[in-house]
Amino acid sequence: MMSDDDDEEVPELVETAEIEEEEKKKKIPVTILCGFLGAGKSTIVAQLVAEASGRRIAVVTNEFGESGGLESVITAGGGATTWAAETVELRNGCVCCSVKDELATSIEGLAERTDPDAIIVELSGAANPGPVAESFWLDESLESAIELDAVVCVVDCAYPRSLEYYEARRQIAYADRLVLSKPDIAPDVGKIERRLQTMTSAETRRATRGAGLRGWLLATGCYGENAKREIRRVLDTPGAFGSGAVHETAFTTVSVFQEDRCVDLEKVRAFLASLLWGAAEAERSSSSSSSVEIFRVKGMVRAGACYYLVQGVGEVFEVTPMRPEDARSLDFPLGFLLFIGTNLDRNRLEKEFALCCHHHNNNK
Numbered sequence: 145m146m147s148d149d150d151d152e153e154v155p156e157l158v159e160t161a162e163i164e165e166e167e168k169k170k171k172i173p174v175t176i177l178c179g180f181l182g183a184g185k186s187t188i189v190a191q192l193v194a195e196a197s198g199r200r201i202a203v204v205t206n207e208f209g210e211s212g213g214l215e216s217v218i219t220a221g222g223g224a225t226t227w228a229a230e231t232v233e234l235r236n237g238c239v240c241c242s243v244k245d246e247l248a249t250s251i252e253g254l255a256e257r258t259d260p261d262a263i264i265v266e267l268s269g270a271a272n273p274g275p276v277a278e279s280f281w282l283d284e285s286l287e288s289a290i291e292l293d294a295v296v297c298v299v300d301c302a303y304p305r306s307l308e309y310y311e312a313r314r315q316i317a318y319a320d321r322l323v324l325s326k327p328d329i330a331p332d333v334g335k336i337e338r339r340l341q342t343m344t345s346a347e348t349r350r351a352t353r354g355a356g357l358r359g360w361l362l363a364t365g366c367y368g369e370n371a372k373r374e375i376r377r378v379l380d381t382p383g384a385f386g387s388g389a390v391h392e393t394a395f396t397t398v399s400v401f402q403e404d405r406c407v408d409l410e411k412v413r414a415f416l417a418s419l420l421w422g423a424a425e426a427e428r429s430s431s432s433s434s435s436v437e438i439f440r441v442k443g444m445v446r447a448g449a450c451y452y453l454v455q456g457v458g459e460v461f462e463v464t465p466m467r468p469e470d471a472r473s474l475d476f477p478l479g480f481l482l483f484i485g486t487n488l489d490r491n492r493l494e495k496e497f498a499l500c501c502h503h504h505n506n507n508k
C-alpha cells in the first residue's frame with residue numbers, strides 16, 4: 145500500500161540515453177599486482193575473489209616458462225563453484241620482457257568475452273611491472289574497454305631482507321599502493337613502513353592474508369581522469385616535498401615545484417620525453433650502479449587557466465587536462481613534478497622544470 149508521502153514524491157527524471165552513454169564509456173579497471181617471491185600475492189587474490197560478493201573479477205596470472213601463455217581465471221565471486229578457466233595466448237613468452245604489445249590486446253579480448261567488473265594481472269615474483277603498466281597505457285583513440293587502474297605491490301613484512309633486492313625495490317618504485325603482508329608474524333612492521341617512506345610516496349596498508357583490501361585495492365582511480373584523489377594524497381604526503389633528505393640508497397623520490405607559475409606545455413612534454421627516454425636508453429646501455437632510472441612521474445602543472453595532470457610510467461607519460469571542478473577543489477595553486485627512481489639529480493630536475501615555466505603568472 146502506498147503512503148501519502150509516496151504519492152507526493154516527484155519521480156526523478158532519468159535521462160536513460162545519457163546513462164547508457166556513461167555506462168558505455170566506463171572502462172574495466174586493470175590492477176597490476178606485483179611483489180617479491182612468496183610475498184603473498186596469490187593469497188591476496190584468493191581473498192579478493194572470496195570477498196567479491198557478486199562482482200566479477202578476472203584474474204590473469206603470468207607463469208614463467210614453457211608455455212609462454214598467460215593463464216587466466218574468471219570468477220563471478222563468492223566461491224569456487226563459479227570459476228571458469230581460460231588461457232590468454234601470448235606468442236613470445238615472459239610478460240614483462242617481450243610481449244607487452246600483445247598483452248593489452250589479449251586482455252582486451254578476454255574482457256570482451258567475459259565482461260568482468262575488474263581485472264587483476266598477477267605478475268611473477270621478480271617481474272618488472274614497468275613494461276606491463278606501459279602496455280595498458282593505451283591511446284584514447286583506440287577506444288579500449290580496459291584501463292590501467294593501479295600498480296599494487298605486496299611487501300613481505302616478515303622478510304625485510306627482500307628490500308635489498310633490486311627487483312623488489314623496482315616493484316615498490318612503480319607501485320601506486322603497497323600492501324604490507326604478513327603483519328601477523330612480522331617482528332617490526334613500523335620499521336618497514338618507515339623505510340618504505342624513504343623510497344616512495346605510495347599509500348600503504350597492512351593486511352593479514354589480504355583481508356579487507358577489496359575497496360582499497362580495486363578500482364582505485366590512481367590513473368587517468370580520476371587521479372585527482374591520488375594527486376591530493378601525494379600533495380599531502382609528509383616528506384613528498386621535503387628539502388631533499390639524503391636517502392639510504394640511490395633509490396629516491398625527488399619533487400620539484402614552481403609555485404603558481406604557468407608552464408609551456410610543449411616544453412614540459414619535451415623535458416619529460418628527453419628525460420624518460422634518455423634515462424631508459426642510458427639504462428639499456430649501462431649496467432653501472434650510478435645510472436639514472438626513472439620509474440614513475442606524477443605531477444600537476446598549470447597552463448593559462450587550466451590545470452593538467454602529469455603521469456608517467458617507465459618510458460610513457462601523459463599530460464591531461466583536469467576537469468575545472470577537480471582543479472578548483474585542489475585549493476592550492478601549485479605546479480609540481482615528482483620523480484621516483486635511482487640516482488636522480490635534484491638540481492638538474494629543478495633547473496629543467498624551471499626552464500619550462502613562464503616568467504610571469506599570466507602565461508605570457
Ligand SMILES: Nc1nc2c(ncn2[C@@H]2O[C@H](COP(=O)(O)OP(=O)(O)OP(=O)(O)O)[C@@H](O)[C@H]2O)c(=O)[nH]1
Nearest residue numbers: 180181182183184185186187269325326329352353
Ligand atoms: N602468516 C601469514 N602468512 C601469509 C600471509 N600472506 C601469505 N602468507 C603465506 O605466505 C606464503 C606465500 O604466499 P603466496 O600467496 O603463495 O605468495 P606469492 O607472492 O603468490 O608467491 P609466488 O607466486 O611464489 O611469488 C603462503 O604460505 C601463504 O599462506 C599473511 O598475511 N600472514
